[in-house]
Amino acid sequence: MTTTDSLEVRGLTRTFGDLTAVDDVRFAAPPGLLTGFVGGNGAGKTTTMRMIMGVLAPTAGEVRFGGRPVTRADRRTFGYMPEERGLYPKQPVLDQLVYLARLRGIPAARAKAEVLDHLDRLGLAGRSKEHVEKLSLGNQQRVQIIAALMGSPRLLVLDEPFSGLDPAAVDGMVDLLAEHTARGVPVLFSSHQLDLVERLCERLVILKSGRVMADGAPAELQQAGRLRHRFVADGDAGWVRGVPGVHAVDVDGSVALLELADDAAVQRLLATALERGGVRELTPLRPTLAQIYREVTA
Numbered sequence: 688m689t690t691t692d693s694l695e696v697r698g699l700t701r702t703f704g705d706l707t708a709v710d711d712v713r714f715a716a717p718p719g720l721l722t723g724f725v726g727g728n729g730a731g732k733t734t735t736m737r738m739i740m741g742v743l744a745p746t747a748g749e750v751r752f753g754g755r756p757v758t759r760a761d762r763r764t765f766g767y768m769p770e771e772r773g774l775y776p777k778q779p780v781l782d783q784l785v786y787l788a789r790l791r792g793i794p795a796a797r798a799k800a801e802v803l804d805h806l807d808r809l810g811l812a813g814r815s816k817e818h819v820e821k822l823s824l825g826n827q828q829r830v831q832i833i834a835a836l837m838g839s840p841r842l843l844v845l846d847e848p849f850s851g852l853d854p855a856a857v858d859g860m861v862d863l864l865a866e867h868t869a870r871g872v873p874v875l876f877s878s879h880q881l882d883l884v885e886r887l888c889e890r891l892v893i894l895k896s897g898r899v900m901a902d903g904a905p906a907e908l909q910q911a912g913r914l915r916h917r918f919v920a921d922g923d924a925g926w927v928r929g930v931p932g933v934h935a936v937d938v939d940g941s942v943a944l945l946e947l948a949d950d951a952a953v954q955r956l957l958a959t960a961l962e963r964g965g966v967r968e969l970t971p972l973r974p975t976l977a978q979i980y981r982e983v984t985a
């Protein structure tokens with residue numbers, strides 16, 4: 688079943704007493720894309736996701752899906768991995784997942800086949816009869832992921848789905864998510880692992896103190912980020928500090944990391960370099976996601 692619905696949040700706000708945990712948050716998670724939701728501890732990611740899923744009422748604002756306000760019926764078709772993982776410790780893995788799948792309205796035989804397939808793909812095929820409490824935390828996490836992915840959800844909202852997973856499980860998870868995005872499903876997931884977010888995400892929302900600090904495709908955010916240059920002089924580059932419009936972030940012998948105010952600063956830099964013996968290299972450096980994140984949340 689393919690889908691073309693977007694998730695959209697508009698002006699979403701939530702207060703707890705004097706604290707505004709989520710403050711006028713607006714962004715969209717478009718169909719078929721992985722949208723990464725990042726921000727430090729307490730930034731408001733979980734609170735936003737809980738409001739999207741209807742677990743927590745907003746103080747203000749609205750959640751829309753497919754171009755209209757989200758309904759309870761819509762939410763029953765969403766896959767959600769909550770921060771507080773909700774598995775029954777004393778039930779076997781297979782029984783539990785089949786039960787959860789049946790709650791989503793999947794017929795018994797199909798539910799079992801789907802669960803067994805997912806267990807196999809996340810490396811848990813041999814564990815299906817074990818009680819959840821007997822599994823390692825990483826394996827419990829895999830079971831929790833499967834619970835969210837059952838039954839062709841129309842939207843996936845995943846709170847820290849990658850935390851505690853080993854690299855093989857991350858790869859298995861990435862493959863599974865790709866099948867959902869290929870069907871057009873919007874996927875919103877929170878993470879503190881910026882390297883992983885950089886690798887996976889087609890869109891990014893950065894939150895700080897309940898507010899959206901940046902929102903867009905990683906390449907767009909990189910374009911907007913402060914462009915730096917690596918400069919290598921013929922000889923010591925210490926003189927770059929005196930060139931107007933040139934900010935030397937770091938100078939180490941002949942190599943300098945520079946921020947150049949404008950084209951005129953570039954020309955002044957090159958002219959001065961020629962007077963002093965020449966230029967070996969001047970290369971623009973696009974900021975990494977980690978640098979962008981540090982800049983917008985500083």
Ligand SMILES: Nc1ncnc2c1ncn2[C@@H]1O[C@H](COP(=O)(O)OP(=O)(O)OP(=O)(O)O)[C@@H](O)[C@H]1O
Pocket residue numbers: 703706708726727728729730731732733734735
């Ligand atoms: N039920 C609640 N009652 C009071 N304060 C709350 C409640 N839920 C969340 N908060 C507060 O709201 C703020 C945002 O919390 P939230 O859990 O959404 O952040 P987060 O970005 O998910 O953080 P983390 O990365 O640490 O999980 C925090 O200051 C938190 O203490």
